[in-house]
Amino acid sequence: MSERMVRQFMEMVRIDSESGDEARFLEYLLGEVKALGGAAALDPYGNLIASFPAKGCKGAAPVLLSCHGDTVKPGVGIEPVLDGGVVHSGGDTILGADDKAGIAEVLEALRVAPVRPPVEFAVSRQEEVGLFGVKALDFSRITARRGFLMDNDTLDTIVIGGPTYFAIDVKVIGRSAHAGMEPEKGINAIHAAAKAIAALRLGRIDHETTANVGVVSGGVIRNGVPAECSFLAECRSGDHAKAVALVEEMTRVIRTEVEGAGAAVEVAVDEKCRAVRIPEDAWAVRIAKQALAAIGIDAKAVFITGFTDASIYNNHGIEMAVVGIGAQDEHSTTEHVAVADMENAVLALVEMLRLAAA
Template sequence: MVDTDRLLNTLFALLEVDSPSFNEDKIGLFIEGLLKETGIHVIRQDYGDSFNLVGKYKNPNSPSPPLILSAHMDTIEPTVGIKYNIKDEKLSTKGDTVLGADDKSGVAAIIEVLRVIREHNIQTGDIEVVFTSAEERGIVGAKNLDYSLIEGRYAVVLDVSGAAGTIVKRAPTHHTYTMEIHGMSAHAGIEPEKGLNAIRIASEIIGRIPDGRLDEDTTANIGRITGGTATNVVPETVLIEGEVRSQSVEKLTNTKDTIFKTGRSVTKKYPGASIEIKENEEYRGYSIEEKDPFLTFLKGEFSKKGIEPIIITTGGGSDANVFNQRGIKAINIATGMEKVHSKEEYLDLKEFFKVAEVLLNIVINFKDFAESTP
């Protein structure tokens, strides 16, 4: 029942609207219009830096606990001037921008499912749609979502790479940190011996702390280094920005402790130097049990379409992390996008169309699942 031509055209229209994080006004207005065309009541929930869209469909003839469908509106950059082509049933750009299938493929699939339900007068349970903002900047929209607007306790999030049938059962806890190293400035040509080079201290710290893939559960990364003012000044201050992710809170804590202890011990070697460390929890991890009823239901819907479920653990976060933290059983499924966050990003259209078909069946059959699940 999914109209693949219409679905693709909707995706094209979404891709052509530039929507970097915290600048989702244009895409939000466009999506709001699409939702209203499907008969969805739309609430724009402003939270200061941006906004989320919450859509509600209530079936007066068959009320039931609502299923939440969710994707995010923003993309990473660059997307301005996007030009795309289709080759071997794969949608990609000409190479000057990212595609933005992350996560506009998820948005388009949800819109198409709602259209099919309306035009065929399909009887479903209640549906809630959550389109968040600034997901790419630390899941900001989901963190600022007004959860009093949401009644559903189950959510399908469409925001992970992979073929149709890819389902995330585990995602990590993610902490970010900064280490600000303070040395002493001096004229680099006249009296460098009176200075204390913060960049050298920072480089020693970076060379000694864990980095990359540490084990099957844990990764660490230094993402940014800023400091110094000019070549003729011994740099006084350097800021190191990094992160740690792990499926294990214990491993994450131990890795952070190692990083911070290393930073302090190296800095202590240099009289007059100091270090200031700050950390922040971006989101908490989650793990869905293999026999979880909702996971079993989703796997069954893919299997009915002849698609083998692929259950994965991911190192990335999504709105599903925050939803699960807020007591909503949220499971993230793939849309067919690949190589996201790069100019090589593409969308496998065969897989994308399969996902839309399965999502339609998930929405249709969720009412029976909800009524049979305690």
């Protein structure tokens, strides 16, 4: 099992699929899914949706398995290395185990599971940059009402919820002038943006709420009063009302500080996903816990303030628990995955399918 799965995983990560550039990888995956006997197609947005018939059972409800096909940067030219039972990148790129390890594990489980209910398999685009793929998914092609998202790192946790997340894009407009000859004629957009950022409450607000400014850009030349400055901020909370109140506060502070500095400002707010939490005794959580316990892993249900495709599925009424794939140090050039963890993920998934077919 492991040799075949690892070989395919390493083949997959060699196919570039940074967010927005997943087409070649998803076309590859389409062929692999069809070769396993799945009825598969890409939806209008380019997400892959497949279905597999039941095996060794009759009358069981369908189960949805899902992953995402995109990776973060730097993800071009990945060259995986298998060393001492661990797969890692060459050191100048990510590995792409997030989420191609999950995809490889799903494919292997579909190959080897002796019993399974009808299975639907969805692989989304552009998860890493805002869940765009799953938001545009053709849900008319999904009949399952419960399932598992293979996109958690550790095998001993099961994610049962995620936050409301707001992206805040800010453009500050000042007025250019020569910084040495006539600075009084200018309005420094960077200074106005800095005042706004300094006035924001950032970092951990409470146990389930955070805010951040992650990107600032502006100015053209050293000796010019900058006419424009942009910054990208965010806030998130496990409590939707808290997130709404915080984004309103941040927007108000930004406008007040920028306009107080004499500049104009444009603020665009985008709700990327809404807080959702499934019960710890939900069917998907119970099945995942039982399956992991069968291979000796005592998994705990956790709520995270990161977001995954499961938030969108759950808000669409499809009960999804997020289970582990074994990836470590995701989104970094030290990303890696142990073959033993991938094997355990497959064993757990095979058991989940058996329990779901019962």
